[in-house]
Amino acid sequence: MGDTQSKAERSATEPGRDGDPVIALRGVTAELGSRPVLRGIDLTVHRGEVVALLGANGSGKSTAVRTVIGQVPVTGGTIDLFGVPRERFRDWARIGYVPQRTTASGGVPATVTEVVSSGRLARTRFGLLRRADRAAVRSALERVGMGDRAGDPVDALSGGQHQRVLIARALAAEPEVLIMDEPMAGVDLSSQEVLASTLRDQVASGASVLLVLHELGPLEPLIDRAVVLREGCVLHDGPPPRAVGQHALPGHDHVHPHTAHPEPVRTGLLS
Template identity: 70%
Template sequence: MSAVTAPADSDRPRPSSPEDAGPAVVGLRGAVATVGGRPVLRGVDLTVRAGEVVALLGANGSGKSTTVKSVIGSVPLDRGSLELFGRPYRKFRDWHRIGYVPQRTTAAGGVPATVREVVSTGRLPQHGLLPFRRKDRAAVDRALTAVGMLDRAGDRVAHLSGGQHQRVLIARALVGVPDLLIMDEPMAGVDVDSQQVLAEILRNEVQRGCAVLLVLHELGPLEPLIDRAVVLRDGCVAHDGPPPRGVGQHALPGHDHVHPHADDHHRTTQGLLA
């Protein structure tokens, strides 16, 4: 599949204020959570609105993955509150509205399954174990087409490359046509073509009104799509606003010095990512 180019900033209007971005899809307030007995989140506030693309940034161990896992309920909160689509978490039942792509992993978890079978599991939240209907099969085909994997639908996932595994996981999240798409390190270890495909997929999802929450180490080809960046440090929000400049090679591990030409904003945001 040929690579596509992420759109320029002018291709999509930015919300002038948080309220302009639409209703809250995720509302996390004062989130405190522990993992393995170790405090990880220490009072995180996070809001994601309809049609908004929010990037979670920060160093390893800052709490990025734990934050998204708390949003989908796999890490319970010790304190704080969570609302999804305006409903308290304990009353939320519409899980088909959320598509989740975990950190890069084997798409079938070691099970000898085909690409189509793995992607089809993304329809289960909508109708459980009922027999697949024509519209379900059509949805699977659309999702596979979106990630450029329709021609590999009958292949065993064990035979795929790392980038192809990631595309299958993305297709599984897309097949339910979610209103909130959550991706944990979707670009980690994948080839440039797959990164560009992901940028195009996100552009299309946002155009139909989907909210997107991304865990990233660097913005790369997704940078033109990002509305807000939330930078975590030691389980706390250190920045919530425009993406820090220099996220890319300047944010890679080991790049923590201050450039002599950097202004105050640049120095501040670089420190947050160190």
């Protein structure tokens, strides 16, 4: 990660970072099964910015990003995407979404290329892949180090490789914004390093990124801002906290249980 451009350097060299946000949640509330999960959160991501959404299990992190893409309805507040109210937003090819790691094929027999190609459909006409679409799919696979597995069935892949395929599927649409829900969870160190390198390239090209994370890990050098949720409320919105102790070790996996009512964490890790 030694060649990573510093956050200060990115801010100085990329125009428009402080302009209108590409994602803006204002006073957003949401429920799951009549249970309040988000209690009026404000969250913004500006162009070219990398924002980490942190918090304990059940704090509302995943629900927050799912409201952005419309998977969870909001009960109050507003969401704007590229300055357009989400309910009127139609240009979804500009946003790439990587869900929490799951079987990339969704249980349907498919090759790696077939899964990644599905991410390109938003930019096709009538679902037909042209030469440029196939090139974008190949490029996405190469960026996540899966070019040599293009013809393999996804069921033959490891967990880390599944995650790479899901990220390649999002990259295939050449999005301006990447939204990723715990991309490092349960992923081996080598895949973590590949994913960090992939994101570094995306950020260098001007993409905006919203990440749900348990801890910053190898992505820490890329993070501009951290937003910490607690019980559906924003506890902190500012500079990313530093990892210390065991959490700072390479390959540390955040698997220990969270307390029901965590105290504000001064190291930035909600344990």
